[in-house]
Amino acid sequence: MDVSSRLSHLDNRLLAALPPPLLERIQHDFKQIGLLQGHAIYEPGDQIDQIYFPQSGMISLLVVGKDGGAVETATIGREGAVGLHSALGKRVSFTRATIQISGKFSVIRAAAFTQSLQGHAAVRDLITRYTEVLWTEAQQIAACNAVHEGPARLCRWLLQTADRIGSNQLPLTQELISQMMSVRRTTVTLLAQSLQRKGVIKYARGHIVIPDREHLEHCACECYAVMQQEKLPLKLGVRF
Secondary structure (H helix, E strand, O other), X not given: OOHHHHHOOOOOHXXXXXXXXXXXXXXXXXXXXXXXXXOEEEOOOOEOOEEEEEOOOEEEEEEEOOOOOEEEEEEEOOOOOEOHHHHHOOOEOOOEEEEEEOEEEEEEEHHHHHHHOOOOHHXXXXXXXXXXXXXXXXXXXXXXXXXXXXXXXXHHHHHHHHHHHOOOEEOOOHHHHHHHXXXXXXXXXXXXXXXXXXXXXXXXXXXXXXXXHHHHHHHOOHHHHHHHHOOOHHHOOOOO
């Protein structure tokens, strides 16, 4: 495998953490695809048969109610993967996994990835730790939505989104943000206008720029700092 081929997957931190011999061996099991905003890769009850590693873009995990409404419980970008726990055995999706920011994704069949992990206990440990961190973040977000005010929650959400895609330029509409935060669009409009007046963000139709990240972090609730501490298994001592 040539270097350029292997590097095509390494914008994703989980794939970049794999031992090079393992990544080289499974290189040809991957396919690179582009997915657009709004595309659902899994619905509740679907068998997880593919694992998605974002290289750019972002995926949201949504709990869907009987009335069709959905609440975001987690977001995944280039730091992680969707469906990764299926590498530990057959799994069913309990959420809707939807592309919230268009981008490129490395995709592999769950069965192929599972087979490649035989004899790689450290990689299996990485998957377990990542799954635990994702679950911890979902719990923190649930608590955040219950107890924190809209302005602090919006700042936390924007920071997380910027982290997920590795950019301070976010292609987001107010309608989408309101859906993900489970608040009225008019509320998001007022919050965004307030942040823009303070110089924390710059907002144009369908596009948000974060010119002052430090200020935005100061305005966010403590949940962002908590989740940064627990952020990734790659920071929890897993080394190859």
